[in-house]
Amino acid sequence: MAVLRPTLKFIGASSLHCRLHPLSRIRSSAFRAFATNLSPPSKAVVYEQQGPPDQVTRVIDLPPVELRANDVCVKMLAAPINPSDINRIEGVYPVRPPVPAIGGYEGVGEVYSLGSGVSNLSVGDWVIPSPPSFGTWQTYVVKEETVWHKIDKSVPMEYAATVSVNPLTALRMLEDFVKLNPGDTIIQNGATSMVGQCIIQLARAQGLHNVNIIRDRVGSEEAKEKLKNLGADQIYTESELEVKNIKGLLGDLPEPLLGFNCVGGNAASLVLKFLRQGGTMVTYGGMSKKPITVSTSSFIFKDLALRGFWLQKWMNSENSKDCRRMIDYILSLVKNGKLKYEMELVPFEDFKGALDKALGKLGSHPKQVIKF
C-alpha cells in the first residue's frame, strides 16, 4: 500500500471536495489536534490523474477528518465499480472532475458518528449518497447530512449499494419521457445490460409489455433464457430482425410507444423500426460506438421523437426528492423479490482484482461490488 507523499498537489473545486482530499485531511488533523469530533482514518482508492484506471488508481490511507456541525461520518459497507466510475477516471466525460480524487459514486454505509447539529440521522442507520456523490470507494466518508438518504436496512447491502445509478436510470427513463399505462409496450436494445435487466423487471412490475434486442453472439440462447426468467416478453438477436415485416413479429402486443437505445448503429435503427407512430426513442449509451441514423420520413410521417438521458443531469438538482422516492420504491421491489440482478461481492483487499474484472480484462463477470 502506498504511503501518502507530501509532494502530491491537491486542487479542490469546492469546499466539500477539498475536505475529502488527502491533503485537507492532513491539514485538519495537523492544525486541529485538539478537535473532539474526528472521523477514523480512512482507506481510499485515489487517482492523481485521469488515465487507465488500473494504472492511475492506488489504495492509500487518509488521516481523520474533523466533523463540522452538519456532517455525518459513514462507515462504508459496500460500493460498486460502475462503467461510469471507470469513464470518470479515464476522463472521457465532457466535464472532467478535478484530480486528485477518490473513486466511486454510489454505495451504502452505516452511520458511524454525527456532527453536533445533525438531527435526522442516528448512529447505525443505513444511508446512501443521493444524488450519487464522489468518493464512495473508501472505508469512512464524511459528508453533510443533506447528502445522505436513509434506507431500509432489510435489503441486501449489495442492492442498497447499487440502487442509485443503474436501477434509477431504468426507472427514470420509464417515467420521464412518455406517459405509459399498463398494457403498453416498450422496446429496448442492449437488453442484457444491468439497466436493460432492470427495465424488463420494472416494466413488468408496472404491467408493461417489453420487447428486447440483444446482439448476436455465442450463448445468445442462454442469454434469452435468462431474460425470459426476468420477465421479458419477446427477445430477438439483431440478425433475427432482418425480416421484411418487423412489426409482424409483435403478434398480439401493441406497437411500442417508447424505446431505449444504449447501442447505436443498426441496433438503434431496429428500435426505431419497432416504434409506433408518434413514438419516442431515448438514447442512454452507445456501446457499438456507431452513430444513430434516422430517415427524414421517420420524423415527418412517423412523427418519432429522439431524446437522450444522462443520470448526471439529476445530480445536485431539484429532483433529488423525486429520486429518493424512486429509490425507496426500487428497494421495495428488491425486498419483495421483484427486482434482481447479478453481482459479485469482493473484499476491499481484492480491489485491484475486482477492477480488472470490471475492466473486462478477465472475460465476462457480474457487476463487481466492493465490500468494506
Add this chain to the structure above:
Amino acid sequence: MAVLRPTLKFIGASSLHCRLHPLSRIRSSAFRAFATNLSPPSKAVVYEQQGPPDQVTRVIDLPPVELRANDVCVKMLAAPINPSDINRIEGVYPVRPPVPAIGGYEGVGEVYSLGSGVSNLSVGDWVIPSPPSFGTWQTYVVKEETVWHKIDKSVPMEYAATVSVNPLTALRMLEDFVKLNPGDTIIQNGATSMVGQCIIQLARAQGLHNVNIIRDRVGSEEAKEKLKNLGADQIYTESELEVKNIKGLLGDLPEPLLGFNCVGGNAASLVLKFLRQGGTMVTYGGMSKKPITVSTSSFIFKDLALRGFWLQKWMNSENSKDCRRMIDYILSLVKNGKLKYEMELVPFEDFKGALDKALGKLGSHPKQVIKF
C-alpha cells in the same frame, strides 16, 4: 379540353369527397333535375391515377353540384401549386388519397352562394379552406360551411391563397416545440425555401435572432443579400461552416435553442452543431434525400431532442381554431408589410405552363399561383 368519359371509375373515401367527384356531380344533376340550389359548372384539374403530374393531370368540365343546407359554394380566386400538391399527385406520401381526385389543397375564393342553413358567411366574403382541403384547383368549390375560414379582404389574393401551408408551417414550428422569448436565437438550413423565408420574417416579428444555412451554389451571394433584406441576422453556405469552432461564428448572438431542418445529411449535422445544450431540432423536409446522422453524445451529454413536423397532422384535428388564429396573425403581418415572398400569378388557362414551372422543368421560378 377533355370531355368527361362515362367509363371513369370514381371511388370516394368519404361522402364529402364523393360529392366532389365528377361522377357524383353527374348523379346529382341527373337525379335531382328540379333541385333549386345548384352550383355553376366547374372547370377543374383532375387526375385519375397517381403519377408524374404533367402526365396524369388534365383540365375537365364538371357539372353543377347541389348545395345541401350547410354547404357553401365558393368561386375560387387563386390557388398555388405547392410541392406537397405535386407529391400527392405523384403518390409518394405514405397515405395516398383515393383517385380520381381534383388537385390543390389551399387557395382563396369568394362566397358565391349559400345553402339554406348557412348563417356565418355571406355572399362576397373571402374564404380559405382551413385546415387546407383537397380540390382547390377548380373554378367553383362546394364544401360545408365549417371548412371555410373568412379572412380579411384587404390582403393581396396571392397571399390569402398561400397562407395556410408554408407560412403556417413556419409559425407552427416556431410555436409548437420550444417556448421562445424575444432575444433567443433560432437556426435553420434550407433558408431560401418559402418556409425558410417565412421563418426569418416571423422570427424577426417576434424579436428572435436567426441564423441561416444555405447550399453552396452559383448566386449564393445574391441569395444572401435577399435573405438579409428579409431580416436574416447571419447567413452561411455549408462550406463556410467547415470550421473548427462553429459557435465562434455566433459572436454576440445567444446559442440557438431551436433549429429547423428541411435538407438532411451534412446540412442537418450543421444545425445540430449550432444548437445549444438541451436544444431541439425539428425536421420538416429532406431535400438532399440523405438521412440525419446523430452521435450518441449529442443525445446523452448535449441533451438534444429531435422531432418532426408535418402540417398534415393538423388537418381535421382539434387544432383548427388555433390554426385560424395563426392565419389571421400571419395575414396581419402581410397587410403591415412585415411578411413577403415571391410569387407569380398565372391565369388558369396557362395551368400546364405553371405546372411545368412548379415541376422545375423550366429552371428556377417563384411560387406559381393560379388565378381563376
